[in-house]
Amino acid sequence: MALIPLVKAPDPRLKKVSEPIAVGDIDKTLRRFMDDMLETMYDANGIGLAAIQIGVLKRVTVIDLDPGGPNSKPLYIINPVIVASSTEESTYNEGCLSVPEYWDDVHRPARITVEYLDENAKKQRVEADGLFATCLQHEIDHINGFLFIDHLSKLRRSIALRKSAKAKRLDQD
Ligand SMILES: [Zn+2]
Numbered sequence: 549m550a551l552i553p554l555v556k557a558p559d560p561r562l563k564k565v566s567e568p569i570a571v572g573d574i575d576k577t578l579r580r581f582m583d584d585m586l587e588t589m590y591d592a593n594g595i596g597l598a599a600i601q602i603g604v605l606k607r608v609t610v611i612d613l614d615p616g617g618p619n620s621k622p623l624y625i626i627n628p629v630i631v632a633s634s635t636e637e638s639t640y641n642e643g644c645l646s647v648p649e650y651w652d653d654v655h656r657p658a659r660i661t662v663e664y665l666d667e668n669a670k671k672q673r674v675e676a677d678g679l680f681a682t683c684l685q686h687e688i689d690h691i692n693g694f695l696f697i698d699h700l701s702k703l704r705r706s707i708a709l710r711k712s713a714k715a716k717r718l719d720q721d
Contacts, residue, residue: 550584550587551584551587551588551591552584552585552588552602552603553602553603554588554592554601554602554645554646555600555601555602555603555646556645556646556647556648556712556715556716556719557646557647557695557697557708557709557712557713557716558709558712558713559646561600561603561605562600562601562646562690562693562695563693563694564600564605564693565605565691565692565693566598566599566600566605566606566607566608566690566691566692566693567605567606567607568606568607568627569606569607569608569626569627569665571665571669574626574665574667574668574669578608578626578667579624579667581599581604581608582608582610582624582667584602585597585599585602585608585609585610586610586612586622588602589610589612589615589645590612590615590616592645593615594645595611595612595613595614595615595679595683596609596610596611596612596683596684596686596687597609597610597645597687598687598690598691599691600690600691601645601646601690607626607627607628607691608625608626608627608691609625609628609687609688609690609691610622610623610624610625611623611625611680611683611684611687613679613680613683623666624666624667625664625666625684625687626664626665626666626667626669627664627665628662628663628664628684628687628688628691629662629663629664630660630661630662630684630685630688631661631662631663631673632660632661633657633659633660633661634657634658634659634660635657636657636658636659637655637656637657637658638655638656638657638658638677638678638681638682639653639654639655640653640654640656640679640682641653641654642654642682642686642696643696644686644695644696644697646690646695646712647695647696647697647708647709647711647712648711648712648715648716648719649711649712649714649715650697650707650708650711650712652696652697652700652704652708654682654686654696654699654700655699656681656682656685656699657681657685658677658681659675659676659677659681660675660676660681660684660685661673661674661675661676662674662676662684662688697709
């Protein structure tokens with residue numbers, strides 16, 4: 549397994565729409581790539597990571613809501629689609645490995661149903677609420693070229709981007 553450098557905002561790649569994975573391409577190579585994504589995510593203390601966050605424009609994301617904890621369960625999610633969402637919303641203070649040093653409240657549907665393919669190309673359907681629903685929507689946003697800060701006001705978004713740009717600069721020094 550390998551750690552891969554994270555793409556951080558502002559970066560034009562984070563605004564691109566990722567490409568679907570063909571069922572025939574769900575193989576050991578993709579599984580190994582997703583294991584690298586998981587390792588990179590764990591190393592950065594994240595609970596979700598989309599492929600574009602390591603510069604790969606594929607509709608792939610990994611999630612583990614309790615890394616290193618008793619409920620740790622890595623999920624390999626390919627071509628996810630939200631097929632239903634509740635009108636009721638919930639609010640969560642979100643952060644993102646691609647927007648360092650910034651957290652803010654985001655309102656999203658409280659419950660969603662998502663269909664996707666797992667690492668064995670098996671179709672899965674999950675009904676999610678709580679942190680899981682938030683995380684899935686956050687990662688599916690990445691796949692569609694959006695960041696959590698795109699849900700905020702213009703002012704808050706520009707503060708977030710300034711902080712991220714500064715953190716990125718300090719990182720490179
Ligand atoms: Zn993110």
